[in-house]
Amino acid sequence: MITPLDQFSQACLPAIEAELRRAVAPAGGPDLEELHGMLAYHLGWEGPGAGANASGKRIRPLLVLLSCAAAGGDWQAALPAAAAIELIHNFSLIHDDIQDNSELRRGRPTVWVKWGIPQAINAGDAMFTLAHLSILRLQDTVSAGIALQAAGILQQTCLELTQGQYRDISYENRYDLTIDDYWPMICGKTAALIAASAEIGALAAQAGQEVCSAYQTFGNALGLAFQAQDDLLGIWGDSALTGKSAESDLVTGKKSLPVLYGLSQKGWFATRWHMAPITPQDVTLLARQLEIEGARQYTQAKADELTEQALKALQSANPQGEAGQALVELANWLLGRNS
Numbered sequence: 001m002i003t004p005l006d007q008f009s010q011a012c013l014p015a016i017e018a019e020l021r022r023a024v025a026p027a028g029g030p031d032l033e034e035l036h037g038m039l040a041y042h043l044g045w046e047g048p049g050a051g052a053n054a055s056g057k058r059i060r061p062l063l064v065l066l067s068c069a070a071a072g073g074d075w076q077a078a079l080p081a082a083a084a085i086e087l088i089h090n091f092s093l094i095h096d097d098i099q100d101n102s103e104l105r106r107g108r109p110t111v112w113v114k115w116g117i118p119q120a121i122n123a124g125d126a127m128f129t130l131a132h133l134s135i136l137r138l139q140d141t142v143s144a145g146i147a148l149q150a151a152g153i154l155q156q157t158c159l160e161l162t163q164g165q166y167r168d169i170s171y172e173n174r175y176d177l178t179i180d181d182y183w184p185m186i187c188g189k190t191a192a193l194i195a196a197s198a199e200i201g202a203l204a205a206q207a208g209q210e211v212c213s214a215y216q217t218f219g220n221a222l223g224l225a226f227q228a229q230d231d232l233l234g235i236w237g238d239s240a241l242t243g244k245s246a247e248s249d250l251v252t253g254k255k256s257l258p259v260l261y262g263l264s265q266k267g268w269f270a271t272r273w274h275m276a277p278i279t280p281q282d283v284t285l286l287a288r289q290l291e292i293e294g295a296r297q298y299t300q301a302k303a304d305e306l307t308e309q310a311l312k313a314l315q316s317a318n319p320q321g322e323a324g325q326a327l328v329e330l331a332n333w334l335l336g337r338n339s
Contacts, residue, residue, distance in 0.1 A: 004326040064201040069323030073205025080137035087131035094124035164188020191223030214317035225306035231256035258295040
């Protein structure tokens with residue numbers, strides 16, 4: 001059975017790729033083929049393993065277009081904003097891979113591994129700049145006023161992304177963190193760009209301030225719920241289905257929501273966590289201990305609570321037509337993962 005989300009995706013995803021290629025094209029030129037190639041490689045268009053798996057799911061730009069259509073607009077008019085959002089997301093991934101010393105991204109060597117750190121930083125900067133040039137094209141598809149407002153939202157979001165990343169990096173060497181420290185971090189790292197995707201989509205539809213705010217609230221809660229669920233899967237998920245190692249979050253010492261909850265209990269898990277680095281051999285026992293101490297139940301409850309907040313905000317935005325149905329479907333798919 002083809003669902004509204006399937007239908008919308010079939011129409012939108014090729015248009016998103018075409019708009020991304022248009023947005024990235026100015027990075028090329030005489031003697032700049034390699035720079036353009038770095039961006040094309042990271043976006044999954046070129047190199048060994050190129051294709052859908054290397055490109056990612058394009059969830060954020062799809063959210064922009066769905067929000068625009070559900071708010072009563074023409075989704076094609078929002079394509080420059082969709083490309084801008086996806087380029088900001090990918091810029092952050094290029095830099096994250098350097099900061100985290102990650103050698104693989106979607107199963108392929110990262111940009112810094114292939115071209116070195118200096119060139120990878122520059123490639124990320126280029127993608128950041130292209131994103132801001134792209135969103136200004138809303139003046140051609142909607143209006144200059146909408147383009148200016150959207151650019152302001154995007155710039156504020158980029159600041160929040162860097163603030164979230166600062167917190168994440170600074171937390172690595174801190175031992176006094178609490179659950180209260182977790183939410184500002186993921187608000188910046190995860191929720192801010194998802195919230196901007198929904199808000200800018202509604203803005204491109206020229207929806208009123210109240211509707212745009214409802215979409216922003218929806219996106220923010222969606223991002224928080226998604227990250228809480230991702231943290232749960234990072235410890236208890238099936239790696240064959242999630243595409244990530246269930247060992248990684250514990251072995252790398254990630255201050256995820258289940259871990260911070262476990263530390264707050266000051267039980268056996270906290271004692272072991274502070275004693276020495278976690279090894280792959282420790283993971284099964286520690287994951288079980290976290291579950292015994294209530295971390296899994298707590299994390300799932302928070303994800304469920306935030307899911308309800310997201311869907312309630314979306315309902316208040318009164319999304320219209322098949323795009324509205326597809327948006328609800330997308331939210332439920334993102335937040336209802338059981339794998």
